Amino acid sequence: LDHLDFGAMAIGEARYGRYSVFGDVMYSKISGSAGTPRGIVASSVEVSTETFAGLMGVGYSIVDDDTVRLDVVGGARVWSVDTDLSFSGGLLDGVSRSDGATWVDAMAGFRGNYSITPEIYLTGWGLIGAGAADLDWDVAAAVGYRFSDSISAVVGYRALGVDYSNDGFVFDVVEQGPILGVVVRF
Incomplete structure (x- = not known):
């Protein structure tokens, strides 16, 4: 968290009967700097990275009743990553790379909801895929409370x-952490 400049995530879904269309966007910017031992090669190093991931998909409910909804889903995720590295002082003074x-x-995967009570529910998803990356995966689990x-x-x-390389x-990364959000249905 000391190096997190900004992070945001938003998810949207539209449903018609058993069919759904959904989207998901995430953005994070992380930066930091540190001094180096003895300062011979460089007295300090700065790094910043921006990551964007956006998913668009469709789903079909294979189970859909008052308590449980389980969707089989498929879609495409676009990733965009930019990293900047710069050195100050020492032998590498003024050197930077991007x-x-x-x-x-x-x-592809599954998304679902399970109502424990009329107010309390469990929700989550599991997706896996590949394409330009060797492996791309996404899992989440959450507890929800319906106010209305x-x-x-x-x-x-x-x-x-x-796990992407070219x-x-x-870019072989796992991003993880708690989620807290508000769900608005209309």
């Missing part, structure tokens, strides 16, 4: 990972 990539992966038919709050945990650029 690298990045943008790619798309196909994704149109407003809920959710708290849970999400982890997603990707022409010397490597």
Whole structure:
């Protein structure tokens, strides 16, 4: 958290009967700097990275009743990553490098909800895929509380990972952490 400059996530879904269309966007910017021992090679190093991931998908409910809804889903996730590295002082004073990539992966999996009571429910998903990346995955689990038919709050945990490499650029990352949100239905 000391190096997190900004992070945001938003999820949207439209349903018609058993069919759904959904989208998911995430953005994070992380930066930091540190001094180096003895300062011979460099007295300090600064790094910043921006990551964007956007998913568009469709789903079909294979189970859909008052208590349980389970969707089989498929879609595509686009990733865009940019990293900047710069050195100050020492032998590398003024040297900086930038690298990045943008790619798309196909994704498939399941999404679902389970109502424990009329107010309390469990929700989550599991997706896996590949394409330009060797592996792309996304899992989440959350507990929700319905304040009304149109407003809920959710708290849970999400982890997603990707293993991408191309022409010397490597992005083998797992992003994970708690989620807290508001669900609005209309």
